[in-house]
Amino acid sequence: MSKVIIAEKPSVAKNIAEALKIKTRKDGYFQGEGYYITWAFGHLLQLYDAKDYDESMKGWRFEKFPFIPQEFKYKIKSDGVNRSAEDKGAKKQIGIIKSLIEMPDVDGVISATDFDREGQVIADELFGYLKVNKPIYRLLLNEWTPDEVKKGMESLKDNKEMEPLQDAGIGRQWSDWIIGINLTSVSTLKYNFEKNKTINIGRVLLPTLKIIYDRDKEIENFQATTYYKLTSTFKTEKKDEFDGLYYENDSEKFEDKSALDKLLPLLEGSCAKVVDKQTEKKKEYPPYLFNLSNLQGYITSKYKGWTSDKVLKVAQALYEKKFTTYPRTASVVLDESLADKARKVLNVIKVGLPYEKDIKFVKLKRVFDSSKVESHSAITPTYIKPNGLSQDEGVVYTAIKNRFIMQFMPVAEFEESKITLKAESEEVSGEFIAKGKVQLVEGFRVVEKIETKDTILPMVEVGEKVDIAQNKIGMVTKKPPKNHSEKTLLRVMETCGKGLEDKENSEEMMKSILSGFSIGTPSTRAETMKKLKDIGYIRTKGKSLICTDLGRTIVEIFPVPELLDLEYTGRLESTLSDIEKGKFKKVDFMKLIIDFTKEAVEKIKKDTGALSKFKVEIPKDVESLGNCPACGNPVIEGEKGFGCSNWKSGCKFTIWKDDRYISSFGKQVSKEMVQLLLKNGKAGFRNLKSKKGNTFSAYFKYIRNEETGYYNWELEFI
Template identity: 55%
Template sequence: MKTLILAEKPSVGRNIGDALKCKIRKDGYLEGEDYIITWAFGHLLTLYDCKDYDKVMEKWDMNNFPYIPKEFKYKVKTVSGYNSKADTGAKKQLNIIKALVERNDVEKIITATDYDREGELISTIIYKYIKVNKPIYRILINEWTEDEIKRGLNNLKTDKDMENLQYAGVSRQWLDWVIGINFTTVSTLKYARGKGNVLNIGRVVMPTLKMVYDREKEIEKFKSERYFELYVTFKSPNGKYKGKFFHEKLEKFPKKESVEKLKEEIEGKEGIVLSVTEELKKEVPPVLFNMTNLQGYMTSKHKGWTADKALKVAQSLYEKKLITYPRTSSTALEESLKDKAKKVLDVHKKGLDCEEDIKFSTSKRIFNNDKVESHSAIIPTYIIPKALNLDEVKLYEAIKERFLVQFMEAAEFNITEVITKIQGANFPRLFKTKGKVMVKEGYLKLSSEKKKKDEILIPLEKDMVVKNISSKIEEKSTKPPAHHTEKTLLKAMETCGKNRTSKDEDDKEEEATLEVLKGYSIGTAATRAEIIKKLKDAKYIKSQGKSLLITEKGNKIIEIFPIKELLDTDYTGRMEKALYDIEKGEMDKDVFLNYIFKFTRGGVEKIKRDRFVTIGVSETQKF
């Protein structure tokens, strides 16, 4: 008897076939002595369109909405641009899978689609559509190497074990269909004018657009204010150095007159070194990549890269068995992966100039079950790449470097702070000087991050007498918030805008934020790049360099759309959290979906009653 394995894509099917010695190639599957490997092409099935349930729905008519089917049905996916024409390739492959399932020598089926909400959905609806009545199991693995496939086959889960993940996948799909179909159709009929001017309204599209909108409004409302800083050049027995005036915690002053008076007061005077403090600070390597961090890194470091491109290149490397599962939100590894990680580390550090500095460690910062959700962070596999294109090389090297530096020592810097005092007419005037010198290169030996130049201070001692040999007032202006980039928008989506990422991101703070907000986000690691692409395709936002700017159309839809809950990041975050809870078995899917259906019905009626506003000139729209 044989076991049938269903992969998500042909490339993954071939990887499994190679590992299990399935060498007989057939149309749509591979066969070996014990296993048959077949595959989907991602989604082979799609939900019915409205008109599939009722021909009356062919014509867009406000009176037909809200529309929520009593039973959700599936059909073979359609050819892009032809909603009624079934994809012949998908139909053929479904028939192949069905025939293999029904073979008398096939006793059980193993699901090997991606182990996440979407991967489980793909297999679940296939099995229901073709009416599988044989035992189904699930392989849980993080990469498609031979070792991992064989390990996974010895640790199978039952289909019953996967029920909650299946419920979450189906709930997500029905949720997005109901909200998308109803609000997109009714909003387009109500507000849109112009041929083909469809208003794309969705659960994740709208709050993401709102974050771009809010940032634009912050920038528009921002009023630049002048401020002044006073710098003094001191001469000491050991040379010159500069100091910046401060008072309590203030270093920037709004009135030039007061700073000019201060400058006159201290001109040419002697001062004294009040204190010299030194502190050794350690800088640990940045955490392992999850998909959001990887996309942010690539889009900020490489010109022309988008989040969508980073995801596609990562997927290509994954299917080539070179990296672990990329659509992860975790920045740590499961503790069970210690032996595997050591093997990978030994392979990749070999021959490097800093090989001796890379030493395996079981640090909680790297291996921590509490920080792993479904899939571990992205790391390379033990397989050495042979032929990669330039984009694949860039992304692979980033992942490999980030993995290797985890096992190197922290960089160390000697931070020196000098406070110099000049006695003014009535008060002592204080000036701050900082220096930063690297004393141990640590992980920066390998890191491609820019190494900042040392800020070397001349030797200074407490009570040393110095002289003010020149003073300078610098006029500066406050700057508006920066436009969102793909990197900052991805991070805001990951945390529903709960933290604003700074340029020098603090890993500990970021990890703490993600832990508190676990499950509470806009979209998932697998879908955020697609959401940004949808916003561009809908002409709601556009790229200008690395900045994302809102368009007039995007502005208007945010300002007129009456269902404010769909613009609220907290509301969307709670929907995503509910899906997360369904996945964990902590929420009933029917309770959740009934709430969504009620919300949709109320929202559609509200749009119908809304005032008439035009976005754009209208012709009858058809599905």
């Protein structure tokens, strides 16, 4: 009997075939003793569109939303160019997979897609669509080398054991469909800023946009502050020079320059005495192994023209060519069970390196720690040495290889010195401090020739006198924060904005990543950034990411604050992570998403916050009676009433000429009354008649009802 193996891509199917020594290739599959090895092209299926469930959903109308299918269905994915047609290649491949599974000699199916949420769903949605009733097994691998494929085939899992992973993948897929379809449709109908412009709303899209928006606003609102500092240059007997910074009350910052000006004549041509010298030996450990976000940040910040999306594509290609391990990982350490494999890899890739003798395999806790591995271990090279790499592949492979080698090199060691000096003039009450480093052991830094920019201090001893050769007062203006780059944005997304952007190699960073509390996943963050650019919410300027006017408008007017909130989105991502670990039920998650979407749709429908963004130009022969209190556009006179010229965008401000409430007091709405109302917020009347026939005077106010969005009259007695 035979089994059908389904890989995620043709290149992976080829790797499996080579490992199993199967060479016969046919149309859409490999065939050998005991196996048919076929493949998908990523997702061959997609979820139904709304119109597939209901023909009337072709035309978007407010009353049709929220739209929640009773049951989610799948269809063959659409053609990339003609969205209304099926993808012919996908249809053909599904037919091949179906025919192979149905062959009489086949007694089981092996899912060999990537070992992650998306990979699980790619295969499982096929099994559901084809109604497969033969036993299904799961091949779980972190790399596609022959050794690992053979080992994995000997320890297949029952696919039923993967239900939590499937639930997390399906939950992500369905929830993004519900939120995306409903909120994008209703927002596009509501906020018609540009004709035929879709207003894309997404669970990960908006909080990512908000991160960039917040940084832009922080830069705009930044208040520059200035302070002054005094630096003196000291010269030893041996004519060695070094600089020291002047401190008073433990601070080197002086708001008043005149305080430092007074010191200059006291220091000129004077001496100082070394009153303290502290020297400490310190160790510097290599940065952790790469996870995907760190790799993307490293490459995009070091090389021009690289984006996170490009780094992911190149890393994926290296993985599929068997040169590196699975790239879509959040972990920066290795599982302890991988020690022997890492030793084998190290022994292969270190050969011929100029520092080969310094590379020693040690099972360090800093490298091997199962408690800090989230699903997949960090990215490393495999034992297969590459050849024929493209230039881009060479950049990414070298970075991964070097980071791996660094872990098994000596730590860098340096001596850190702090020299304290006192001026000989007693009127100079403060002290000077000079700091510097001397590198003792280059260690892992030799791998990437990391040069030190640290100051090197001369040898001086406590009690030694030195000349003050020069004094300089410098003005320091505090600079605003920098715009986000892809590297810093990835860091904020990875830790859900916990202020750990500068702590890449910290325990805090690792704990934050392991919690699953993040914006998106390693595999979706690059795609999110690309989509934000493609739909026009952000733009790039060099390596900086900046909000466009449209992106700013979306953040400022969108009436569902949860979708802009990092905490809320982080909790959703963490819940998906809990589903994957079997700690939370998919059904409960979907109820949460459906309830949220229903509420969000209603908020958008009732929203008036964006009305002011629409500016209406009225014809020259039409008189403006004043500005609309809801949106600021001109209020004009019509046949039956006075209304906002922005009515097409949904502004409901209208005062009818035959208003029953006003006429019940024996008065009529006039143009003059409307002008007064718009100017002063109220219009006064005398000789009003009550129901009892009494006369009185009062102001009329026209107040918006927040529940309905309509306006009602209120009286204020004079």
